[in-house]
Amino acid sequence: MSELRWGPVDQQWVIFAPERAGLFLTTTPDVRVAEDPASCPLCPHNVEAAAKTIYRHPHDGEWQTRVVANRYPALHIEGDLQPTGVGLYDKMNGVGAHEVVIETRDHARPLAALSVAEISAVLATCRARLVDLRRDLRLRYVTIFKNHGSDAGALLTHSHTQIIATPFIPTLPRAELTHARDHFVHKERCLFCDVLHQEEIHSKRVVRDDDAYITFCRFASPNPFEVWIMPRRHQHDFALLTDGDLTLFATALKDALLRLNAVLDDPPYNFALKTAPSPNPRPGRPNDWATIELDYHWHLEIIPRLTRPAGFEWATGIAINPTTPETAADYLRRA
Numbered sequence: 001m002s003e004l005r006w007g008p009v010d011q012q013w014v015i016f017a018p019e020r021a022g023l024f025l026t027t028t029p030d031v032r033v034a035e036d037p038a039s040c041p042l043c044p045h046n047v048e049a050a051a052k053t054i055y056r057h058p059h060d061g062e063w064q065t066r067v068v069a070n071r072y073p074a075l076h077i078e079g080d081l082q083p084t085g086v087g088l089y090d091k092m093n094g095v096g097a098h099e100v101v102i103e104t105r106d107h108a109r110p111l112a113a114l115s116v117a118e119i120s121a122v123l124a125t126c127r128a129r130l131v132d133l134r135r136d137l138r139l140r141y142v143t144i145f146k147n148h149g150s151d152a153g154a155l156l157t158h159s160h161t162q163i164i165a166t167p168f169i170p171t172l173p174r175a176e177l178t179h180a181r182d183h184f185v186h187k188e189r190c191l192f193c194d195v196l197h198q199e200e201i202h203s204k205r206v207v208r209d210d211d212a213y214i215t216f217c218r219f220a221s222p223n224p225f226e227v228w229i230m231p232r233r234h235q236h237d238f239a240l241l242t243d244g245d246l247t248l249f250a251t252a253l254k255d256a257l258l259r260l261n262a263v264l265d266d267p268p269y270n271f272a273l274k275t276a277p278s279p280n281p282r283p284g285r286p287n288d289w290a291t292i293e294l295d296y297h298w299h300l301e302i303i304p305r306l307t308r309p310a311g312f313e314w315a316t317g318i319a320i321n322p323t324t325p326e327t328a329a330d331y332l333r334r335a
């Protein structure tokens, strides 16, 4: 069973997950990357027998996308949180969800190689899981993210996205949500809509723009070739997307991944979907995120893993980025 601990010095939660002890970089290389379809736990012939299915699309017949429980879960859905104070510290049971979205039946096709319709199905699967996990009142935030390539943390080559739902809002999303709320308090405008307008004025960082989505490299990107995709229309929550919206978003996502592949030769990458926290009201805190529909704006952040954070970055949180977003956007636009 995992345990969550909160420390007062850095004021953040840490997940202690003993089941993942076998995943140290220095040990058990056999679990690091399953290259062979015969032993791949996400290939249809293995997954149907082995893994607990949480969701499948379509519901009947041959599945196209499938959601299974992670083999090495960081958090478990069973149990009570039992939050406890331990002197200065806080802890609770490692309750949450850790799911794997299998994006395709085909072992060898990465997300960028899927059709727009197939990527839309992956996104619709994520939307369905987001909506369902929010029904669990213990869970406050759902993180949808992807690791592609072993240098980005992927343990399997078979293309997949992961979902971790936590009983708290993690530090970085909380900071972003708070900055957006503060901006709204002072200016009565959405911070992200303001960013969007700024990027349109200075189009040097815009990679692609259509009626629905803007793809750009943000002004102070900590990471080289970091790309954001944002809906042009103000919308706080990914769960609100219609199927039509998903098709347009899938088009922008595929375009961004193909551009990164062309410029950087299939780089390892991570992406993370940033969206509103669970809308369930909390006892005693009726005003939590009361203006979220006005002040937050969901978006996707894609980070090719081109540099490795070292001592200075770890010590200070300051990134050293060798590529300006204007240069990165110029390469990506011409790809």
Ligand SMILES: [Zn+2]
Residues within 6 Å of the ligand: 037, 040, 041, 042, 043, 044, 106, 107, 158
């Ligand atoms: Zn496979």
Ligand SMILES: [Zn+2]
Residues within 6 Å of the ligand: 190, 191, 192, 193, 194, 233, 234, 235, 296, 297
């Ligand atoms: Zn907005």
